[in-house]
Amino acid sequence: MGEAWNDRQxxxxxxxTLELYVAGDNLNSRRAVANLDEVVRRLDVKTKVLIxxxxxxPKTAFTRRIFVTPSLIYTVGxxxxxxxxxxxxxxxxxxxxRT
Amino acid sequence: xxEPVGTGTYDRKLRTGIxxxxxxxxxxxxxxxxxxxxxxAGAGKTVFAMQSMIHCLRSNPGVGVVVSFEQSTASLxxxxxxxxxxxxxxxxxxxxxxxxxxPRADVxxxxxxxxxxxxxxxxxxxxPDRPACVVFDGIDTLMTLLSSSSxxxxxxxxxxxxxxxxxxxxxxxxxxxxxxxxxxEEIALYMADCVVEMRREGQDSVSRRSIWIQKYRGSGHSLAxxxxxxxxxxxxxxxxxxxxxxxxxxxxxxxMGVTQLDEMxxxxxFRGTSTLISxxxxxxxxxxxxxxxxxxxxxxxxxxxxxxxxxPNEIVRNVSSVGIDLTPHIASGLLHLHGIANQTAGPxxxxxxxxxxxxxxxxxxxxxxxxxxxxxxxPAQNAVRRIIQLCKREGITVILTSxxxxxxxxxxxxxxxxxxxxxTWVHLTYVIHGGERNRALTIIKSRGTAHSNQxxxxxxDDNGLTIARTYTEEGEVLMGSLRWQKERAxxxxxxxxxxxxxxxxxxxxxxxxxxxxxxxxxxxxxEAKREELKRLSQKAAMITQLERERRxxxxxxxxxxxxxxxxxxxxx
Numbered sequence: 001m002g003e004a005w006n007d008r009q010x011x012x013x014x015x016x017t018l019e020l021y022v023a024g025d026n027l028n029s030r031r032a033v034a035n036l037d038e039v040v041r042r043l044d045v046k047t048k049v050l051i052x053x054x055x056x057x058p059k060t061a062f063t064r065r066i067f068v069t070p071s072l073i074y075t076v077g078x079x080x081x082x083x084x085x086x087x088x089x090x091x092x093x094x095x096x097x098r099t
Numbered sequence: 100x101x102e103p104v105g106t107g108t109y110d111r112k113l114r115t116g117i118x119x120x121x122x123x124x125x126x127x128x129x130x131x132x133x134x135x136x137x138x139x140a141g142a143g144k145t146v147f148a149m150q151s152m153i154h155c156l157r158s159n160p161g162v163g164v165v166v167s168f169e170q171s172t173a174s175l176x177x178x179x180x181x182x183x184x185x186x187x188x189x190x191x192x193x194x195x196x197x198x199x200x201x202p203r204a205d206v207x208x209x210x211x212x213x214x215x216x217x218x219x220x221x222x223x224x225x226x227p228d229r230p231a232c233v234v235f236d237g238i239d240t241l242m243t244l245l246s247s248s249s250x251x252x253x254x255x256x257x258x259x260x261x262x263x264x265x266x267x268x269x270x271x272x273x274x275x276x277x278x279x280x281x282x283x284e285e286i287a288l289y290m291a292d293c294v295v296e297m298r299r300e301g302q303d304s305v306s307r308r309s310i311w312i313q314k315y316r317g318s319g320h321s322l323a324x325x326x327x328x329x330x331x332x333x334x335x336x337x338x339x340x341x342x343x344x345x346x347x348x349x350x351x352x353x354x355m356g357v358t359q360l361d362e363m364x365x366x367x368x369f370r371g372t373s374t375l376i377s378x379x380x381x382x383x384x385x386x387x388x389x390x391x392x393x394x395x396x397x398x399x400x401x402x403x404x405x406x407x408x409x410x411p412n413e414i415v416r417n418v419s420s421v422g423i424d425l426t427p428h429i430a431s432g433l434l435h436l437h438g439i440a441n442q443t444a445g446p447x448x449x450x451x452x453x454x455x456x457x458x459x460x461x462x463x464x465x466x467x468x469x470x471x472x473x474x475x476x477x478p479a480q481n482a483v484r485r486i487i488q489l490c491k492r493e494g495i496t497v498i499l500t501s502x503x504x505x506x507x508x509x510x511x512x513x514x515x516x517x518x519x520x521x522x523t524w525v526h527l528t529y530v531i532h533g534g535e536r537n538r539a540l541t542i543i544k545s546r547g548t549a550h551s552n553q554x555x556x557x558x559x560d561d562n563g564l565t566i567a568r569t570y571t572e573e574g575e576v577l578m579g580s581l582r583w584q585k586e587r588a589x590x591x592x593x594x595x596x597x598x599x600x601x602x603x604x605x606x607x608x609x610x611x612x613x614x615x616x617x618x619x620x621x622x623x624x625x626e627a628k629r630e631e632l633k634r635l636s637q638k639a640a641m642i643t644q645l646e647r648e649r650r651x652x653x654x655x656x657x658x659x660x661x662x663x664x665x666x667x668x669x670x671x
Binding site: 021023024027028031032035054055057058059060061062063065066067068069070071081082083084085086087088089092093096 | 198199202203206208209210211212213220222224226244
């Protein structure tokens, strides 16, 4: 997944990661990426951010079991949170990620 | 990658391995297209889809991907293991990939999304090749996550487009819910190139399943709703053979094993025809049917008996008491008696089991004892019709026994239409008269045969079955000991008449003899009388002469002279 890593924040803290799976460059993908920026900015935890285009990397979509796009997987402390959609409800997403 | 098969206008088809369905669809599902399997819960949609996919993987190279939106991988794998498809082997080889697609309970939905992930995932699962076949099992579950019907429509079109680009064959299964029709189900049905509907419905404590093709773009297909069953082999749809029946019509007459009955039937049954033997309990329907099978085995032809009521070994024992020994035929393998194990199954299961038994035994002659286990409801009657059609097509001679509680024929005719489709109908009744119960046999119909209109009495004894001609006495048919009495009485009467005639002859002969004797004696007498008459007449003449002479002499003596002279002169 190397080249897909996209550091938005401090990469030294690998305790948590945010993986955003999108399908090509469509409206949902662009909205999701933009909303993810805000989420990352407002999230008070340092996290790794990864954006994957499933159309380019179907194998990853299979291994990560991505059914719908955009999908955001937040891994922290061995737990995973899943958010589906273009993340338009940033407050809701933040609330979900903090639980 | 996928070998296209099929015939007709649509020349790229993927066989499902379900013979009946491949027949209905004229070759199977469309290759490189989306097929939708819709139906109620428990109809067998998943079985159909998985069976088709596994058959595809067995006959083609490549990888199959199944995404199950309703059950876990473990659960689906366990389900697959209950069929004889050896799916575990395919999974082990990595040729069958099972993905758990159940939505996670803790997922947060935030804004718009689409199913590109699913399509990418399926592609990724089979990478670097394209998947040969994809199953989305219970895709309605995924679709309901989409907020609006317009996005559902959009996603289904995306799916269709993607599948066509991939060139893979996709099978979607979805639950049909009439309450929410107008939703994505309808869109799915419009979108799919082939729509198969499967239905399960309860009826008389037996649930029935049926399958039909709702649409098939660019291909001919059967319009019929066809019953199917699910066995360890998966979905089994009975062969719906749309080819015209080209089976040869035979003029070969087959003995029913009862000489007199063959005579009544104008020489026996035609090969490849169907015969109904109806009658009240105990009228020897089974025995008559087995007599036929016995006769066929004696000809060296393969025969099959389907027994619902009795176990095969009971049947063998019971008919041995009337001189029919089936054991050598069973030992030689010519005869197979197939007991139906599951008595509670539905008509379609029965029909399937019978069809399978016919194939396995390569039977040329069939007895179903009794056919009346099939009720008069339409589905059961359809099952019967399919069995008879199969037999007609294969040139199998079939005998069906049917139990009747009442003696009325009208009741039989209305109860089941079997009697109308059978070529020959033999009816057995009890006739109770003179303190006894006897079996009466009539042939109600026999197509293409100048059959007897007489009622026969069916007799069973150690030596087998015979039919006695019954006697009509003042409009009443006599049977049993009355018939015996009548037969004896008739024999006596004939003997009496013969004796009487002989006596009359003798008497007449005597009279003739006597009369001719009398004639002889009378003619003798007559002759004697004539002789006497002659004698008498001569005597009379002589007497007259003598008298005249005496008189003349006397007159001469009384008067001398001339008169005496004259008299002397007169006598020279």
